[in-house]
Amino acid sequence: MTDALFASTAVDTLVARDLSVLWHPCTQMHDHETLPMVPVVRGEGAWLVGADGRRYLDAVSSWWTNLFGHAEPRIGAALKDQLDTLEHVIFAGFTHAPALELAEELVRITPPGLERVFLADNGSAAIEVALKMSFHYWLNRGHGEKTRFIALTGSYHGETLGALSVSDVALYRKTYAPLLLTPELAPSPDTYEGEPGESPQDLAARRLAEMRTLLERHAHETCAVIVEPLVQCAGGMRMYHPSYLTGLRALCDEFDVHLIADEIAVGFGRTGTLFACEQAGIAPDFMCLSKGLTGGFLPLSAVLTTQDVYAAFYAEYASGKAFLHSHSYTGNPLACRAATATLKIFRDDPVLERNRALAAHMAARIAPLVDHPHVADVRQTGMIAAIELAADKPSRTPFPAADRRGLRVYRHGLEHGALLRPLGNIVYFMPPYVVTEAEIDFMVDTAIAGIAKAVV
Numbered sequence: 096m097t098d099a100l101f102a103s104t105a106v107d108t109l110v111a112r113d114l115s116v117l118w119h120p121c122t123q124m125h126d127h128e129t130l131p132m133v134p135v136v137r138g139e140g141a142w143l144v145g146a147d148g149r150r151y152l153d154a155v156s157s158w159w160t161n162l163f164g165h166a167e168p169r170i171g172a173a174l175k176d177q178l179d180t181l182e183h184v185i186f187a188g189f190t191h192a193p194a195l196e197l198a199e200e201l202v203r204i205t206p207p208g209l210e211r212v213f214l215a216d217n218g219s220a221a222i223e224v225a226l227k228m229s230f231h232y233w234l235n236r237g238h239g240e241k242t243r244f245i246a247l248t249g250s251y252h253g254e255t256l257g258a259l260s261v262s263d264v265a266l267y268r269k270t271y272a273p274l275l276l277t278p279e280l281a282p283s284p285d286t287y288e289g290e291p292g293e294s295p296q297d298l299a300a301r302r303l304a305e306m307r308t309l310l311e312r313h314a315h316e317t318c319a320v321i322v323e324p325l326v327q328c329a330g331g332m333r334m335y336h337p338s339y340l341t342g343l344r345a346l347c348d349e350f351d352v353h354l355i356a357d358e359i360a361v362g363f364g365r366t367g368t369l370f371a372c373e374q375a376g377i378a379p380d381f382m383c384l385s386k387g388l389t390g391g392f393l394p395l396s397a398v399l400t401t402q403d404v405y406a407a408f409y410a411e412y413a414s415g416k417a418f419l420h421s422h423s424y425t426g427n428p429l430a431c432r433a434a435t436a437t438l439k440i441f442r443d444d445p446v447l448e449r450n451r452a453l454a455a456h457m458a459a460r461i462a463p464l465v466d467h468p469h470v471a472d473v474r475q476t477g478m479i480a481a482i483e484l485a486a487d488k489p490s491r492t493p494f495p496a497a498d499r500r501g502l503r504v505y506r507h508g509l510e511h512g513a514l515l516r517p518l519g520n521i522v523y524f525m526p527p528y529v530v531t532e533a534e535i536d537f538m539v540d541t542a543i544a545g546i547a548k549a550v551v
Contacts, residue, residue, distance in 0.1 A: 138165020161391030219253030340375035367477030507545030
């Protein structure tokens with residue numbers, strides 16, 4: 096049997112076994128009757144290697160989790176060391192060095208005032224923690240009437256029921272509406288929705304005025320406003336000006352509601368600063384972190400909050416004020432060790448400086464797409480870039496969702512060695528920070544060719 100035939104047989108076997116037992120996320124499994132499933136056997140830097148030996152540039156950082164490349168040796172070495180000492184221990188009444196070191200470092204690097212760290216095991220869980228903690232804070236302070244939340248249109252915060260409740264993704268809300276809380280929705284400051292000639296700052300000011308109106312009506316019953324700082328990722332890579340966050344922080348203070356910053360996708364350097372909130376000079380009441388926290392190695396999340404929030408729960412047991420939330424794998428030593436190794440790379444390497452150069456190169460490469468007859472918008476914040484496809488450029492009329500134009504780009508990418516997974520009609524890039532300029536060129540060129548096929 097030739098090597099090529101052997102590889103083909105091995106791939107077919109893996110795919111058949113997969114399709115007989117597994118159910119993949121965000122996937123209509125029926126698609127895999129024609130859409131190729133890709134078995135991956137290893138990762139090398141910004142690349143994934145398939146069972147047939149083909150290589151794929153991971154242009155989306157495996158759902159935005161991978162920061163420093165697959166199989167990053169420093170993170171791997173830390174995990175191997177931890178495996179020989181402690182894999183897990185109950186985190187109620189027990190503690191360990193990896194969790195302590197991680198919490199201390201997170202307090203050090205996040206905006207001032209975030210002094211307490213609650214650990215969970217994924218991004219959606221972090222949002223659940225923040226929502227419950229905000230509500231419970233007000234309850235403990237004697238404001239049980241505060242039971243609601245304000246979110247932005249186009250927002251996405253996760254897929255557990257609480258996180259989904261403060262998300263504005265039509266498909267999810269339509270399907271699961273009977274199970275969800277109903278938030279107030281404030282218009283997003285998404286620059287793409289601005290009036291002709293309106294600057295991003297002017298749009299932010301207009302949206303802040305609309306947020307003020309909402310708070311005037313609902314602050315008395317509102318626990319918190321929750322936002323994705325600077326980039327609403329899963330909602331279509333919608334981007335907005337930092338002045339909106341600055342003004343929102345002031346409004347939350349004025350109306351006595353919490354501000355929850357969901358930095359799960361945008362934290363750890365994605366937007367050009369370590370945390371997106373830094374660009375607005377603000378500190379939220381709750382900051383939710385996950386995805387890149389462990390460099391893409393293991394699931395882990397963290398919710399950082401203030402001493403004031405912590406104090407509202409600190410009381411004699413009989414008071415009944417303790418926070419009611421737990422996960423079996425809270426504070427998992429392996430995940431915490433991966434996270435501390437990841438954060439050490441930020442200390443040891445000039446990550447943000449290198450990212451600025453890479454982001455500038457990516458901006459130069461995607462700039463010509465502004466003139467493409469089926470590109471309605473090209474936008475970028477740091478290491479996140481997006482290209483919005485449209486059936487009609489002047490009116491920004493989108494292609495019908497049923498056309499699945501983005502799927503055509505995805506297929507083209509796989510055929511030519513790039514993992515591009517568009518959000519509907521939005522092609523985006525969020526590569527690992529180890530990507531080179533040459534790899535960015537390849538990534539963009541592959542996407543441009545895929546777009547050309549998709550819009551015909």
